[in-house]
Amino acid sequence: MNLTEQPEYVHWPETHYVFVEMTGPFPKICPEAWQTAHSVAPLLKEHNQVTGYMSLYKTNPNVYRAGFVLPAAPEKLPPELKYEKFAGGNYSKFVLTGPYSELHQASGRVWEIVSKSDIMVRPDFAIENYVNNPKETPEDKLITEILVPTA
Numbered sequence: 001m002n003l004t005e006q007p008e009y010v011h012w013p014e015t016h017y018v019f020v021e022m023t024g025p026f027p028k029i030c031p032e033a034w035q036t037a038h039s040v041a042p043l044l045k046e047h048n049q050v051t052g053y054m055s056l057y058k059t060n061p062n063v064y065r066a067g068f069v070l071p072a073a074p075e076k077l078p079p080e081l082k083y084e085k086f087a088g089g090n091y092s093k094f095v096l097t098g099p100y101s102e103l104h105q106a107s108g109r110v111w112e113i114v115s116k117s118d119i120m121v122r123p124d125f126a127i128e129n130y131v132n133n134p135k136e137t138p139e140d141k142l143i144t145e146i147l148v149p150t151a
Contacts, residue, residue: 055127
């Protein structure tokens with residue numbers, strides 16, 4: 001697994017975000033949320049420009065959001081999607097280079113690193129930011145930023 005283990009401290013900007021939200025065990029809800037999000041993406045794109053893909057998640061209870069970054073508030077939002085102006089904030093960023101199938105293991109390793117460090121985690125959503133497009137990028141070159149909310 002090609003994961004950076006030394007975090008970079010970054011500020012995530014305020015972001016217009018539309019998403020499908022699900023709760024439950026991550027192995028079940030993550031693929032379901034993305035399946036629903038991708039099924040309504042063509043409707044979203046009829047009236048909105050999608051500039052990125054990202055997921056937000058919290059644990060205890062498990063909440064997962066699969067969604068799209070927009071440059072402005074959405075117009076004519078499909079009913080399956082919710083909108084939020086995500087506040088952003090300070091994060092510790094780790095980077096996984098490789099297939100999405102390694103995300104579960106990579107996220108586990110990130111949280112293990114964070115728990116053994118002096119990083120102060122704030123109670124907010126963690127982010128998985130999908131930097132490149134899997135339709136255009138070989139699996140081993142996919143880049144996912146895993147961002148842990150920090151105080």
